[in-house]
Amino acid sequence: MSDNSATQPASPGMAIDDEVIIGLEIHCQLDTRTKLFCGCSTDYRDDPPNTHVCPICLGLPGSLPRVNLKAVEFSLRVGKALNCGIAHEAEFARKNYFYPDLNKGFQITQYDKPIAVKGYLDIEGEDGEKRVRITRVHMEEDPGRLVHKGGADRPKYTLVDYNRAGIPLIEIVTEPDLRSPKEARRFLNKLRATLEYLGVFDSEKEGSLRVDANISIQPKGWFEREGKGKADRGRVEVKNISSYKGVEKALTFEITRQKNLIRRGQKLETATRHFVETRGVTTSSRSKEMEQDYRYFPEPDLRPLRVCDWAAEIMLPELPDARRARFMEQYCCSPIHARTLTGELKLAEFYEKVADIDTALAATWLADTLLGELNYRDMSIVVVPPEQFRELLELLKEGSVTDKTGVEVLRVLLDQLKETGSCEGPRACVDRLGLRVITATPTLAGEDPVVKAAKEAIAEQPQAVADYLAGRKEALNFLVGQVMKKTRGCAKPGDVNTVLANLLEEG
Ligand SMILES: [Zn+2]
Numbered sequence: 001m002s003d004n005s006a007t008q009p010a011s012p013g014m015a016i017d018d019e020v021i022i023g024l025e026i027h028c029q030l031d032t033r034t035k036l037f038c039g040c041s042t043d044y045r046d047d048p049p050n051t052h053v054c055p056i057c058l059g060l061p062g063s064l065p066r067v068n069l070k071a072v073e074f075s076l077r078v079g080k081a082l083n084c085g086i087a088h089e090a091e092f093a094r095k096n097y098f099y100p101d102l103n104k105g106f107q108i109t110q111y112d113k114p115i116a117v118k119g120y121l122d123i124e125g126e127d128g129e130k131r132v133r134i135t136r137v138h139m140e141e142d143p144g145r146l147v148h149k150g151g152a153d154r155p156k157y158t159l160v161d162y163n164r165a166g167i168p169l170i171e172i173v174t175e176p177d178l179r180s181p182k183e184a185r186r187f188l189n190k191l192r193a194t195l196e197y198l199g200v201f202d203s204e205k206e207g208s209l210r211v212d213a214n215i216s217i218q219p220k221g222w223f224e225r226e227g228k229g230k231a232d233r234g235r236v237e238v239k240n241i242s243s244y245k246g247v248e249k250a251l252t253f254e255i256t257r258q259k260n261l262i263r264r265g266q267k268l269e270t271a272t273r274h275f276v277e278t279r280g281v282t283t284s285s286r287s288k289e290m291e292q293d294y295r296y297f298p299e300p301d302l303r304p305l306r307v308c309d310w311a312a313e314i315m316l317p318e319l320p321d322a323r324r325a326r327f328m329e330q331y332c333c334s335p336i337h338a339r340t341l342t343g344e345l346k347l348a349e350f351y352e353k354v355a356d357i358d359t360a361l362a363a364t365w366l367a368d369t370l371l372g373e374l375n376y377r378d379m380s381i382v383v384v385p386p387e388q389f390r391e392l393l394e395l396l397k398e399g400s401v402t403d404k405t406g407v408e409v410l411r412v413l414l415d416q417l418k419e420t421g422s423c424e425g426p427r428a429c430v431d432r433l434g435l436r437v438i439t440a441t442p443t444l445a446g447e448d449p450v451v452k453a454a455k456e457a458i459a460e461q462p463q464a465v466a467d468y469l470a471g472r473k474e475a476l477n478f479l480v481g482q483v484m485k486k487t488r489g490c491a492k493p494g495d496v497n498t499v500l501a502n503l504l505e506e507g
């Protein structure tokens with residue numbers, strides 16, 4: 001959405017008085033060691049299909065599920081961290097439907113008695129701090145996984161892997177409080193951070209998060225006036241989005257599609273669509289089952305969970321907002337740096353391992369430089385050894401490298417890490433590449449490398465010299481750039497400035 005003008009439409013082509021309404025349903029795998037109702041290991045990702053299965057998670061007749069109490073505890077932590085009310089009595093229910101990934105013919109989930117309800121999560125919205133309401137948090141089991149052979153569009157045949165069947169999931173449902181794809185992404189980032197701080201979720205694991213997004217475009221104010229379920233125009237549920245970037249992409253695509261339909265005067269039907277990640281589009285899919293089609297009923301093999309007192313005893317760790325406040329207080333981080341550095345648990349922990357060298361230097365180099373370089377290479381902070389980054393910060397702090405060569409060293413080390421999983425030490429790298437800072441001697445002696453480079457630049461750029469002498473001071477910046485290039489970034493910009501100014505003064 002546009003930030004700069006209140007009169008501009010939210011996105012091009014949209015009527016000024018339309019607004020985007022988004023709600024999310026997020027499924028996260030809880031990071032327990034065993035499955036939700038049996039003792040099978042959840043560490044299935046690198047193993048052959050159907051090797052983490054037993055009669056319970058295969059749903060064989062006569063097998064009885066038993067609740068994994070760790071998964072219950074994790075869910076309670078989530079409920080509390082999302083400021084929810086915890087159920088006096090939560091209950092599992094059977095959701096009946098037939099699909100090959102669902103071996104029992106039903107999924108054990110929670111229906112009218114979820115473990116937690118009515119909470120909220122504060123995020124950085126488009127117009128400042130924003131509260132997103134959480135409708136409910138409930139527990140359920142993950143279904144198995146279908147493997148389509150010969151392409152997803154027209155597979156020759158399909159295999160089923162039940163290793164994933166029975167992995168504990170937590171489903172978090174928001175109210176339709178989000179107003180743009182960007183807000184949706186920020187919500188997900190904040191939620192991910194919260195779950196990681198709680199120690200219940202590992203976002204690095206492939207497929208550990210899946211999102212369904214509800215989206216519609218309504219006349220402005222309609223939603224607030226009429227409330228949920230009475231939308232003027234139909235809403236679309238986009239299923240099966242499995243990455244954080246995918247959510248923003250899918251929603252952006254849907255907004256364009258829906259606003260085109262509105263512009264052509266076509267009716268928007270309530271529908272379910274599928275996000276095709278590889279093509280960045282949503283496509284029409286099966287019509288949505290109605291709730292009554294699932295014939296929910298209480299799971300007869302499991303007793304209700306009386307968890308209220310247990311929840312009261314659970315102590316939560318420091319969460320992202322608290323850590324952000326502490327970073328500003330303890331390390332004098334700027335609000336933007338504090339938000340960035342606490343936006344991921346591993347990043348926050350990394351910062352605290354290197355902050356003692358120089359809190360401000362570490363914050364800048366971590367939040368502004370390292371993160372950018374990691375994103376560019378599609379790498380995660382976990383692969384960077386903190387002691388190597390410490391050494392780079394030390395070099396910068398003692399003035400052995402300039403900012404420019406510091407970045408160069410960092411790039412070399414990250415490329416090595418990406419290639420081989422390890423890297424040389426920053427000091428060794430600086431020496432090998434001859435990137436140690438060159439300090440100019442104040443005498444302007446000819447053998448000084450900075451002075452030599454400056455004299456060359458002056459000789460090569462008569463126009464810039466003439467401009468400078470005619471009073472155009474910005475011409476000096478150009479000459480500084482030339483000298484920096486000649487010294488491969490190893491000269492200190494301050495030194496170069498002084499040397500150049502002195503030489504030009506001397507004529
Ligand atoms: Zn099992």
